[in-house]
Amino acid sequence: MQALILEQQDGKTISSVQTVEDSRLPEGDVTIDIDWSSLNYKDALAITGKGKIIRNFPMVPGIDFSGHVRASEDPRFHAGQQVLLTGWGVGENHWGGLAGQARVKGDWLVAMPKGMDGRKAMIIGTAGFTAMLCVMALEEAGIRPESGEIVVTGASGGVGSTAVTLLHALGYQVAAVSGRESTHDYLRSIGAHRILGREEFAETRPLEKQVWAGAIDTVGDKVLAKVLAQMNYGGCVAACGLAGGFALPTTVMPFILRNVRLQGVDSVMTPASRRAQAWERLVRDLPESFYTQSATEISLEQAPEFAGKIMNNQFHGRALVKIA
Numbered sequence: 159m160q161a162l163i164l165e166q167q168d169g170k171t172i173s174s175v176q177t178v179e180d181s182r183l184p185e186g187d188v189t190i191d192i193d194w195s196s197l198n199y200k201d202a203l204a205i206t207g208k209g210k211i212i213r214n215f216p217m218v219p220g221i222d223f224s225g226h227v228r229a230s231e232d233p234r235f236h237a238g239q240q241v242l243l244t245g246w247g248v249g250e251n252h253w254g255g256l257a258g259q260a261r262v263k264g265d266w267l268v269a270m271p272k273g274m275d276g277r278k279a280m281i282i283g284t285a286g287f288t289a290m291l292c293v294m295a296l297e298e299a300g301i302r303p304e305s306g307e308i309v310v311t312g313a314s315g316g317v318g319s320t321a322v323t324l325l326h327a328l329g330y331q332v333a334a335v336s337g338r339e340s341t342h343d344y345l346r347s348i349g350a351h352r353i354l355g356r357e358e359f360a361e362t363r364p365l366e367k368q369v370w371a372g373a374i375d376t377v378g379d380k381v382l383a384k385v386l387a388q389m390n391y392g393g394c395v396a397a398c399g400l401a402g403g404f405a406l407p408t409t410v411m412p413f414i415l416r417n418v419r420l421q422g423v424d425s426v427m428t429p430a431s432r433r434a435q436a437w438e439r440l441v442r443d444l445p446e447s448f449y450t451q452s453a454t455e456i457s458l459e460q461a462p463e464f465a466g467k468i469m470n471n472q473f474h475g476r477a478l479v480k481i482a
């Protein structure tokens with residue numbers, strides 16, 4: 159099989175597409191022929207070596223994939239069945255999706271939901287799945303379209319784009335925060351009703367004028383601090399990312415004076431039942447237009463180039479990787 163292999167040379171991460179014997183696949187009870195994978199922020203960190211995502215080399219990156227079961231020792235899966243996977247440390251500490259095949263635990267797989275196919279599933283990928291979990295978190299906090307405006311940060315990225323699209327489709331008014339003028343038309347086309355520059359989120363006071371009923375934050379640091387200070391009384395922030403940094407320079411004020419909820423969202427260890435629920439919602443709520451407006455299809459060979467673009471904030475939407 160062909161695989162993107164990451165190796166270390168003089169402390170640097172080197173990536174190359176290589177032909178690999180499938181006998182080198184890691185242990186697992188289901189072997190999958192991969193059709194599609196995608197590039198997420200974490201993949202970009204791993205492939206470029208800019209983040210300490212991978213500790214054991216050589217490693218096949220790719221934190222998500224879709225494909226067909228080749229062989230299974232798990233009774234829940236049979237040869238030919240379509241499956242998808244996101245998270246569980248695959249592509250971090252277990253060979254991942256940027257390869258012709260993968261071998262994983264059956265527990266990590268999701269049977270392809272009705273109404274979904276492998277290509278669409280990886281246009282969504284980890285990023286879109288996480289956006290859905292964030293939307294569900296806002297709903298569970300009682301935030302409805304009539305509650306007020308929702309702000310999405312890092313809006314032109316993978317999580318951000320899917321969040322904007324989903325919220326707009328569900329009838330919410332969505333404000334997008336972006337660091338790039340070049341993506342404004344794109345953000346409007348997927349449903350942002352207004353766009354704010356990232357620079358407006360550089361400084362904050364502990365409390366500011368109340369603006370947002372809800373927020374989906376993919377950026378962290380000062381941007382998240384500003385969003386918290388601008389939340390309406392009783393609002394909720396679903397925080398899933400750190401594209402701007404892992405710090406959180408805030409105070410307790412929004413929490414104790416405005417009853418604001420900060421809900422963390424993790425997609426890696428999400429239990430199976432909630433995964434199934436999120437994928438069902440994606441089938442139902444994500445408009446067909448998303449798959450054309452937000453996807454760029456690339457080859458396995460192009461993955462390192464596009465990982466560089468993601469790290470340099472020169473890519474928007476989702477990078478779908480064609481494997482088969």
Ligand SMILES: NC(=O)c1ccc[n+]([C@@H]2O[C@H](COP(=O)([O-])OP(=O)(O)OC[C@H]3O[C@@H](n4cnc5c(N)ncnc54)[C@H](OP(=O)(O)O)[C@@H]3O)[C@@H](O)[C@H]2O)c1
Binds near residue numbers: 317381
């Ligand atoms: N918790 C989880 O399970 C989970 C799952 C998936 C992703 N994530 C995290 O969520 C974040 C977004 O992931 P993604 O796949 O959507 O990445 P992405 O496609 O690269 O999008 C990130 C976006 O953040 C903005 N951004 C980039 N650099 C920034 C900086 N220095 N300061 C402020 N904003 C910056 C950019 O949006 P604009 O150009 O529009 O400003 C960029 O498009 C990442 O931190 C990722 O690790 C977490």
